[in-house]
Amino acid sequence: MKRRYRLLLLAVAVLGLPYYWLVLDNSVSGVPAYRLDIAQLRQAAGAIPGARPDSVTVQVVGWRRVPGTLMVAGGGLKRNLVAVQSFLLHAPGGNIVIDSGFDAAAARSMDMEKFLPAAQAKVDAAIRDARLVLFTHEHLDHMTGLLRMKDFASVAPHVLVTPEQGPGGPLARSLPWPRDTGRLVPRKLAPVQPVAPGVVVVRTPGHTPGSQMIFARLADGSEYLFAGDTASMRRNWSLKRLRSRLLSDYLAPEDRPQVMGWLRAINDLFRQDPGLIVVSGHDYDDLVTDPTKRAFREDFVTRTVIPRPPGSQLQ
Numbered sequence: 504m505k506r507r508y509r510l511l512l513l514a515v516a517v518l519g520l521p522y523y524w525l526v527l528d529n530s531v532s533g534v535p536a537y538r539l540d541i542a543q544l545r546q547a548a549g550a551i552p553g554a555r556p557d558s559v560t561v562q563v564v565g566w567r568r569v570p571g572t573l574m575v576a577g578g579g580l581k582r583n584l585v586a587v588q589s590f591l592l593h594a595p596g597g598n599i600v601i602d603s604g605f606d607a608a609a610a611r612s613m614d615m616e617k618f619l620p621a622a623q624a625k626v627d628a629a630i631r632d633a634r635l636v637l638f639t640h641e642h643l644d645h646m647t648g649l650l651r652m653k654d655f656a657s658v659a660p661h662v663l664v665t666p667e668q669g670p671g672g673p674l675a676r677s678l679p680w681p682r683d684t685g686r687l688v689p690r691k692l693a694p695v696q697p698v699a700p701g702v703v704v705v706r707t708p709g710h711t712p713g714s715q716m717i718f719a720r721l722a723d724g725s726e727y728l729f730a731g732d733t734a735s736m737r738r739n740w741s742l743k744r745l746r747s748r749l750l751s752d753y754l755a756p757e758d759r760p761q762v763m764g765w766l767r768a769i770n771d772l773f774r775q776d777p778g779l780i781v782v783s784g785h786d787y788d789d790l791v792t793d794p795t796k797r798a799f800r801e802d803f804v805t806r807t808v809i810p811r812p813p814g815s816q817l818q
């Protein structure tokens with residue numbers, strides 16, 4: 504009996520501790536005290552004059568389902584839908600695309616269950632039509648859609664990347680860039696940077712060096728925060744739980760203290776304004792099941808093509 508007990512303890516130690524450490528543990532030290540201030544974001548959203556976006560749509564281009572605890576440490580074994588998404592802000596002065604989807608090769612390398620070429624084609628069309636293309640961060644499932652476009656060179660002048668997200672970025676340089684990226688000129692941004700009427704980029708390094716969130720204040724006053732993979736799932740920010748160490752220390756390394764700093768900041772921002780629609784990077788179920796996300800339409804709808812104002816990458 505004693506021996507069995509010892510064996511059991513040994514099994515718990517050998518299997519249980521790594522399990523706890525790799526997929527349940529949410530501990531982190533040295534978390535920076537980041538703050539997002541709703542008044543500051545609103546002020547920045549009003550800095551560039553012009554008509555603000557009037558609606559937001561989402562396009563899913565692929566997905567897989569993984570145990571919840573992978574994306575939200577301690578989040579249970581029930582499989583959650585992890586969707587690859589692109590977002591489109593419809594604006595009278597020209598549309599804005601946030602994240603560009605990916606392609607079949609990237610989907611395979613990321614072990615996706617599904618890649619939807621027809622949906623990706625809609626994103627491609629939206630990118631061609633957009634006045635501005637932004638990225639939440641420099642990972643395959645957010646940037647490959649743009650990088651593999653045959654007409655990359657003609658689209659590039661309307662793409663805004665930071666130096667970290669550009670071809671020379673520490674992580675971004677391993678992405679599948681086209682041979683000639685000459686027309687893509689990375690731009691250094693302020694920590695809180697207005698980029699279009701109603702649209703603000705907030706630099707939030709942690710998940711990757713080039714991670715940023717996009718705040719959008721629409722014409723009707725509704726407000727969105729596109730969190731990228733700083734908060735891949737709603738529970739990351741609502742419960743202030745990191746991704747599992749299996750992901751954040753090994754498979755897709757990130758700076759856990761920084762990410763936790765931003766998760767706390769998002770959680771606090773939501774308390775400042777519970778009407779804020781926080782758009783988690785991969786949590787499609789959250790977008791379509793939460794009634795407060797009423798402004799979300801599924802699918803990039805084909806609208807009358809708005810001519811791109813000449814030379815208007817940024818106003």
Ligand SMILES: [Zn+2]
Nearest residue numbers: 640642710732
């Ligand atoms: Zn990512």
